Amino acid sequence: MxxxxxxxxxxxxxxxxxxxxxxxxxxxxxxxxIYHSNRVGLVNSLGVSEEHExxxxxxxxxxxxxxxxxxFDYTDVINNDDALLVAxxxxxxxxxxxxxxxxxxxxxxxxxxxxxxxxxxxxFYGETWDVKxxxxxxxxxxxxxxLGFHMDLLYFADPPGYxxxxxxxxxxxxxxxxxxxxxxxxxxxxxxxxxxxxILKDFKIGYHYRNAGEHxxxxxxxxxxxxxxxxxxxxxxxxxxxxxxxxxxPFVLRGGLGDxxxxxxxxxxxxxxxxxxxxxxxxxxxxxxxxxxxxxxxFNNRRVLHARNAFEPGDGERWLRxxxxxxxxxxxxxxxxxxxxxxxVEKWRKCAPECGAVQANLGLKYKGAKLETPANAxxxxxIASRFPGYLL
Ligand SMILES: [Fe+2]
Numbered sequence: 073m074x075x076x077x078x079x080x081x082x083x084x085x086x087x088x089x090x091x092x093x094x095x096x097x098x099x100x101x102x103x104x105x106i107y108h109s110n111r112v113g114l115v116n117s118l119g120v121s122e123e124h125e126x127x128x129x130x131x132x133x134x135x136x137x138x139x140x141x142x143x144f145d146y147t148d149v150i151n152n153d154d155a156l157l158v159a160x161x162x163x164x165x166x167x168x169x170x171x172x173x174x175x176x177x178x179x180x181x182x183x184x185x186x187x188x189x190x191x192x193x194x195x196f197y198g199e200t201w202d203v204k205x206x207x208x209x210x211x212x213x214x215x216x217x218x219l220g221f222h223m224d225l226l227y228f229a230d231p232p233g234y235x236x237x238x239x240x241x242x243x244x245x246x247x248x249x250x251x252x253x254x255x256x257x258x259x260x261x262x263x264x265x266x267x268x269x270x271i272l273k274d275f276k277i278g279y280h281y282r283n284a285g286e287h288x289x290x291x292x293x294x295x296x297x298x299x300x301x302x303x304x305x306x307x308x309x310x311x312x313x314x315x316x317x318x319x320x321x322p323f324v325l326r327g328g329l330g331d332x333x334x335x336x337x338x339x340x341x342x343x344x345x346x347x348x349x350x351x352x353x354x355x356x357x358x359x360x361x362x363x364x365x366x367x368x369x370x371f372n373n374r375r376v377l378h379a380r381n382a383f384e385p386g387d388g389e390r391w392l393r394x395x396x397x398x399x400x401x402x403x404x405x406x407x408x409x410x411x412x413x414x415x416x417v418e419k420w421r422k423c424a425p426e427c428g429a430v431q432a433n434l435g436l437k438y439k440g441a442k443l444e445t446p447a448n449a450x451x452x453x454x455i456a457s458r459f460p461g462y463l464l
Contacts, residue, residue: 079099080101081099084097099171127165133253134252144169147219150185157406170370171367173369182394189402190406192396195396197394200395204391213332217382218379219380220318223316223374223378225288233373233400234370234373235370235378236397237394239368239392241389248361250360253357254375257351257357260351261347263346268347272295272344272345273294273296275294276293277314279316279321281319289321310373373396
């Protein structure tokens with residue numbers, strides 16, 4: 073039985089077992105109309121929104137990325153929904169943003185930002201955790217050595233989507249943070265190394281962590297795509313990348329040393345991964361920045377690879393505090409703000425995120441000095457010496 077005005081009310085002939093006999097479902101007529109006027113057959117209605125969101129990713133090499141697109145005043149973002157919305161839009165587009173001017177004495181930016189956005193992801197490291205150099209560290213992150221490009225916690229079945237690092241002290245020489253867009257490298261491979269790209273979609277790498285009473289392991293392909301229309305008409309879009317050489321598990325030849333079939337497959341995979349590695353480590357693709365005290369970076373842990381230069385532990389103190397958030401939490405806040413915050417829609421529509429004018433149009437001007445990346449273009453050799461090549 074259906075009544076249609078002003079809402080659609082449906083009393084079901086076969087309702088959910090044990091529901092009360094007077095149970096009625098109510099639908100907004102506009103929602104019914106959207107589904108009714110769908111002439112393309114049965115499609116997943118949510119898939120359309122997911123495609124739309126995937127199209128908001130803007131891949132970058134460092135030479136094209138303007139730092140002013142991705143820097144925000146921390147207090148603005150904590151207090152002002154417009155600022156948070158634009159920061160999350162830019163985060164979605166570029167995969168990372170920086171918050172600056174965190175008040176001295178505030179030592180838990182990740183906790184405050186996690187609460188502001190939604191909630192933190194708890195792991196065996198705790199809701200937030202400290203990165204300090206310690207003697208006999210159980211994780212390379214807690215040493216002063218160079219730490220190559222990686223993603224965190226790929227030994228989980230569902231690794232955290234986003235990571236924050238709040239710089240509380242950085243008095244040591246060195247210790248610059250490095251970022252590179254793995255989605256850009258994947259796109260370059262799809263276009264210019266198509267066979268190798270296909271291998272990295274299929275071949276799974278194992279990751280593991282077994283230490284101090286914890287034992288995690290999981291395997292992922294390097295590129296994980298989802299079915300949906302891409303920007304240039306391809307039938308799939310990149311969902312996540314999985315790449316974390318420091319935490320890779322050993323490979324096993326199923327048939328032992330005489331297993332030439334799997335040996336050949338492995339060699340093809342290794343060559344493909346080397347192409348990916350070289351693309352991510354190209355100087356022009358690396359965004360290098362030394363976090364200053366009172367700054368925090370928030371980045372997509374399934375897209376933007378992070379690394380750290382070695383630092384001199386005797387020089388001073390280096391202390392970062394980190395935290396994770398799930399992709400669902402970040403995207404939920406982005407969606408609710410997009411529908412709730414009354415931005416000037418016309419101005420918003422005119423501003424593609426890549427033009428960098430979004431903040432300017434909203435009057436969100438950064439109050440401090442600009443982020444500056446090293447201008448030295450002759451660093452290729454020096455960079456190459458720092459990245460030894462995990463598989464070579
Ligand atoms: Fe890390």
